[in-house]
Structure formats: structure tokens, C-alpha cells
Amino acid sequence: MTNIYQRYYKEKCDKDGNIVGIETTCDNNFNFAYDVIDKFADECPDKLAMVHRSTDGVDTRFTFGDLKILTNKAANALSALGIKRGDPVMLLLKRRYEFWISILAIHKLGAVAIPTSHMVSSEDIKERIEISGAKAVICVNSEQICDKVERAVSGKDVIQIVVGDSYKNTVSFDRIMEDASAELDRIETDVNDNMLYYFTSGTSGAPKAVIHDFSYPIAHIYTAKCWHGVEYDGLHLTVADSGWAKSAWGKLYGQWFMGTAIMVYDYEQFYATDLLKLISEEKINTFCAPPTIYKYFILEDLSQYDLSNLHTATTAGEPMPEEVAEKFFAMTGIRIREGFGQTETALQICTPAGKEQVKGSIGISSPLYNVALVDEDNKPVAVGEEGEIVIIPDEGKRPIGIFKGYLGDEALYKEVWRGGVYHTKDKAIMDESGHFFFIGRNDDVIKSSGYRIGPSEVEDVIMCHPAVFECAVTGFPSRNRGAVVKASIILKEGVEDTGKLGTEIQEFVKKRVAIYKYPRIIKFVEELPRTSSGKISRARIRQADLARLNKK
Numbered sequence: 053m054t055n056i057y058q059r060y061y062k063e064k065c066d067k068d069g070n071i072v073g074i075e076t077t078c079d080n081n082f083n084f085a086y087d088v089i090d091k092f093a094d095e096c097p098d099k100l101a102m103v104h105r106s107t108d109g110v111d112t113r114f115t116f117g118d119l120k121i122l123t124n125k126a127a128n129a130l131s132a133l134g135i136k137r138g139d140p141v142m143l144l145l146k147r148r149y150e151f152w153i154s155i156l157a158i159h160k161l162g163a164v165a166i167p168t169s170h171m172v173s174s175e176d177i178k179e180r181i182e183i184s185g186a187k188a189v190i191c192v193n194s195e196q197i198c199d200k201v202e203r204a205v206s207g208k209d210v211i212q213i214v215v216g217d218s219y220k221n222t223v224s225f226d227r228i229m230e231d232a233s234a235e236l237d238r239i240e241t242d243v244n245d246n247m248l249y250y251f252t253s254g255t256s257g258a259p260k261a262v263i264h265d266f267s268y269p270i271a272h273i274y275t276a277k278c279w280h281g282v283e284y285d286g287l288h289l290t291v292a293d294s295g296w297a298k299s300a301w302g303k304l305y306g307q308w309f310m311g312t313a314i315m316v317y318d319y320e321q322f323y324a325t326d327l328l329k330l331i332s333e334e335k336i337n338t339f340c341a342p343p344t345i346y347k348y349f350i351l352e353d354l355s356q357y358d359l360s361n362l363h364t365a366t367t368a369g370e371p372m373p374e375e376v377a378e379k380f381f382a383m384t385g386i387r388i389r390e391g392f393g394q395t396e397t398a399l400q401i402c403t404p405a406g407k408e409q410v411k412g413s414i415g416i417s418s419p420l421y422n423v424a425l426v427d428e429d430n431k432p433v434a435v436g437e438e439g440e441i442v443i444i445p446d447e448g449k450r451p452i453g454i455f456k457g458y459l460g461d462e463a464l465y466k467e468v469w470r471g472g473v474y475h476t477k478d479k480a481i482m483d484e485s486g487h488f489f490f491i492g493r494n495d496d497v498i499k500s501s502g503y504r505i506g507p508s509e510v511e512d513v514i515m516c517h518p519a520v521f522e523c524a525v526t527g528f529p530s531r532n533r534g535a536v537v538k539a540s541i542i543l544k545e546g547v548e549d550t551g552k553l554g555t556e557i558q559e560f561v562k563k564r565v566a567i568y569k570y571p572r573i574i575k576f577v578e579e580l581p582r583t584s585s586g587k588i589s590r591a592r593i594r595q596a597d598l599a600r601l602n603k604k
Contacts, residue, residue, distance in 0.1 A: 053284055054095045056088055057309040061273045063419070071278065071404070071419045076270050076452050082243045084269040085123060085159035088309055093120035100313040103287065104149040105330060107320050112149060119156065122229075124236035126157030129228035133188065133211055137162030137239065140184045140249060142177070143294065144168050144191040144201065147318040150215045150225060151294040152304070154190050159266075162241035166249045169295030170197055176259075177204035183261055183460060184249050186210060193219055243267050249459060250297050252395045261459035262297075262395050269305035271398035271453025274420055276306030279391050281364040281405030286337035289315040291327070291345055296586070297395040298369065302340045312338075324348035328357045335361040342369040342586055343376060346388060347522060350379045351544075359384055364405060366391060370587050371490050371508040373515035374411055390414045392441075392490065394476060396468075397421075398453030400443065401488050412512070413487040414480070421451055425482055430471040435484050438491060438504065443474040479506065496590050498527035500535050503568050507590065510571065513564045514539055517557050519547045524580050526593045528573050529601060539571035540580060540593055549576050 097117030290302025425439025
């Protein structure tokens with residue numbers, strides 16, 4: 053067994069075996085692609101690294117030896133096009149296996165990868181190119197995406213590279229890979245160099261370019277080892293588009309540090325039955341997905357699928373409704389363990405593997421960070437009181453996995469680091485045992501008649517109603533109360549509103565929460581607005597409500 057992660061990561065445990073601290077270390081020239089992927093390739097070249105299932109159901113398997121060869125070729129091919137250390141390269145590759153080849157090749161060159169969701173518009177791509185100074189864009193051979201990129205790069209000195217056959221005036225990724233050498237001399241990089249730009253989807257406002265350096269992957273050892281609970285020879289599946297930071301969390305750095313193979317499920321349209329079939333066929337051991345995936349799972353007859361190899365299920369991105377978690381446990385015997393973090397950080401809070409998932413909690417502080425709750429004056433709040441989640445660095449040092457800055461926005465970076473601590477802008481409560489209970493974003497908290505109402509608590513209760521599939525709770529402007537609670541609800545398939553369902557749901561909620569928290573407005577909708585990373589966007593609901601009010 054090749055325990056490469058132990059060269060960079062050491063746990064401190066108390067007498068009961070609980071991890072109370074983590075020491076991380078690396079050389080000044082640490083580079084994940086050379087020092088992890090290539091090391092595995094040199095020491096165990098035939099070890100499985102990735103299984104990719106394409107949209108037409110074809111499986112392709114890659115060993116670490118394969119990855120070394122392919123990433124060397126890709127690095128040489130990109131270098132021949134003029135890409136060098138420090139050059140930003142945008143990736144719009146969905147879940148194609150070329151994403152993993154490309155990003156590792158970019159790391160080897162010391163260039164900067166910009167993973168991007170394929171759902172962004174041409175204007176979004178253009179804006180990101182202008183902010184980042186991208187020298188190239190690598191995208192899938194889809195007419196829709198190629199056209200978006202073509203419009204975005206028009207008039208700019210930006211190379212457009214297309215996976216598959218070339219498209220119009222683009223470079224074929226496949227062709228340049230054929231001609232490239234599989235030999236590559238190590239290119240010197242510095243651990244403090246920029247490695248990634250992630251444009252956050254944001255719950256409101258314009259996207260921000262988050263900068264991570266070459267030490268960032270080390271922070272995800274804890275993510276994979278202690279939250280996902282991966283195994284050395286296991287197979288892990290995280291459901292996430294390659295354009296989201298969740299891919300870095302769940303299908304790249306930490307998993308490969310631990311010697312775990314990653315399962316990549318490349319689909320155009322999601323069907324719960326297809327994903328369950330894949331988990332069964334590929335004998336997935338550990339699984340992570342946003343709550344919405346689990347909501348679809350529990351609508352199926354899970355006894356029809358062999359889930360005997362699955363022992364761990366985790367979730368993040370938005371709060372997990374208690375009703376969904378309980379039903380999944382009843383059907384599988386697996387407790388879904390929650391986690392919390394941001395594009396700007398690694399895993400901040402989670403229920404670690406082997407620990408009991410406390411109902412309604414997002415977990416305890418990661419031993420990588422000193423996570424605390426503070427009030428508006430940056431002072432610690434008492435147990436049971438609402439506060440903002442912050443990370444307090446040791447001796448003023450930037451903790452590993454925490455971003456370097458926002459590209460071109462030093463003022464915003466200083467704002468989130470005010471008072472010497474990193475401010476997440478997320479609200480929570482902590483109990484006496486150190487478990488955090490998520491309330492919501494600062495701007496999501498509803499202020500009604502002097503009360504502060506966390507939308508997640510109300511959403512959890514609404515989700516317990518048998519007619520509800522999904523919901524979002526927001527504040528609706530009120531002249532007398534400041535705001536009232538509004539619930540936008542998607543009903544389960546086959547359920548219709550007869551005119552009384554809204555009142556029924558209101559009464560259902562009144563019996564389970566304080567009376568001031570029940571939704572005074574109920575709106576049944578076909579879909580809920582989402583960010584490009586798939587999270588429900590409460591901000592867009594609020595904005596739409598304000599726009600309608602302003603028209604009156």
C-alpha cells in the first residue's frame with residue numbers, strides 16, 4: 053500500500069482517538085500532479101485511478117500509469133500552443149474524462165486552471181476571460197457550448213480547443229494529443245503560485261474569482277479520509293459538475309491522495325434510476341451528492357438495487373431535510389452525514405466518519421480550522437445563540453486550503469478578513485457539544501416583526517409534509533412586519549392543489565414551529581431558481597418578488 057498522503061498530513065488524536073489537530077507540510081515546489089499522480093504511477097502504475105461512464109453507457113478505466121502518460125502528452129500539447137507557467141486556461145468540459153487529463157496537465161505546466169460550468173452564458177464566459185486574462189479555453193464538442201465560447205473569444209487572442217473533432221476555427225484536443233510526446237521533464241513551480249481560479253456562483257451579486265494556490269489539494273485529504281470515509285482500494289462517487297468547486301472536494305484531490313479510485317458519471321439528463329443502477333453495477337463504496345439527489349432516491353424502490361457495497365453517504369451544498377435523511381436511513385441503514393464549506397475554503401464543518409450524525413446538525417469543526425461563531429462586533433456568542441461562522445487563524449497565518457484572494461478585488465478580500473478572522477457570511481448556532489446548526493446566509497435570514505427567522509428550519513418542517521417534494525423559504529416585503537415568511541413549493545408528482553393545500557401546509561407548520569415562523573404566503577411552483585452550482589437561489593426569488601412589487 054502506497055500511503056502518499058502521510059508525507060503531507062499528520063493527525064493529532066486525544067486519548068479517545070478523536071482527531072484534535074492536523075499538521076500539514078510540503079516542499080516549496082509541491083505540485084499535486086507530479087508529487088501525487090506521478091508518484092502513484094511510478095510506484096503502482098496499474099492501480100485503478102478513475103472509472104468514467106459516458107452518456108451512452110460505455111465505461112473507460114484509467115490507471116495512475118495511464119494518467120501520467122496522458123497528462124504528460126496534454127502538457128506538451130498545451131505547451132506547444134504557447135501555454136506556460138502562470139497562464140490561465142478555462143475548462144468547460146462537463147464530466148468528460150478530458151477534464152481530469154486537462155487540469156492535471158495545466159498543473160504540470162504551472163498554469164492556472166479555471167473550471168467553469170457549461171451552464172454559463174456567452175457573456176459569462178466573456179466576463180470570466182476578461183477578469184482572468186485566460187489564454188485558452190478547452191471545451192466539449194457541443195455546438196451550443198462551442199458557439200458560446202466562439203462569441204466570447206471573438207476579437208480576443210484566446211485559443212479555443214475542442215475535445216473531439218475540431219469545430220470551425222478551433223484546435224482539436226484529440227489531434228494535438230496524438231502528436232504530443234509522453235515524456236515530460238518536471239517544470240518548476242512554487243507552492244504559493246496561483247493554481248486555480250474558481251468563479252463562485254454566489255447566492256447574489258456578480259461572481260467572484262477565488263484564487264487557490266498549489267497547497268490547496270493537501271487540505272482535501274481530511275475531506276476524503278475523514279468525511280467521505282474513502283478506502284485505499286475503494287471506488288468513490290461524488291455527483292458534481294467539473295465546473296464546481298465540489299469536484300475538487302469530491303472527485304480529484306483528496307480521493308487520489310488516499311489512493312481511492314473516482315467514479316465519474318457523465319450524463320446529460322439526470323434520472324435517479326440510472327444513478328442507482330450505476331452505484332449497484334460499479335459497487336460504489338462511498339457516495340456524496342447534494343440533498344436534491346437523495347430527495348429523488350427516496351422516491352424509488354431502493355430494494356431493487358444492490359447497495360450492499362455502499363457504506364458511506366455524505367451531502368453538502370445546502371441543508372439536508374431531516375425527513376429525507378430519515379427515510380433514506382430507513383431504506384438503506386446508512387446515515388447521511390453532512391458537511392459545510394465554501395469555494396473559498398476546504399471542508400470547515402462536518403460529521404466525521406465513525407461519528408453519529410446529530411439530527412439537524414451540519415457537524416463539528418474540522419480539526420484543520422478553528423471555527424467559531426461571532427456577533428456583528430466580532431465577539432464570540434454564547435452557546436445556543438446565533439452567530440456568523442468564522443475561521444480564526446493560528447498566529448495570524450492563512451490556514452491551508454483557505455483562498456489567497458479574490459482576483460482583482462482586494463477590497464472584498466479585506467472585507468471578509470476583517471478583524472483578523474475569515475468571515476463566511478453564514479449564520480449558525482452551536483450547542484454545548486460543539487455541533488453546529490445551520491441557519492442560512494446573512495442575507496437569507498428573515499427579519500419579521502423583530503424576530504430573526506432562519507429559512508432552513510422552516511424548510512425542514514415543510515419538507516415533512518407528504519405533498520411536498522422541494523421548497524425554498526424567503527422573506528417577502530411587508531409594510532407592517534418588515535418581512536413575512538414566504539414558501540415557494542414544488543409538489544410531488546401526482547399531487548395537485550385543490551385550493552386548500554396551502555392552508556393545510558400552513559397549519560402543518562404552525563404545529564411544529566413557533567407561530568411567528570409559519571409561512572404566511574404559499575406559492576406552488578414548477579421549479580425553483582438555482583445557481584450554476586445547483587443550489588437553490590433564494591436571492592433570485594427575493595429579486596423577482598421585489599421586481600413585481602415595483603411594477604405595481
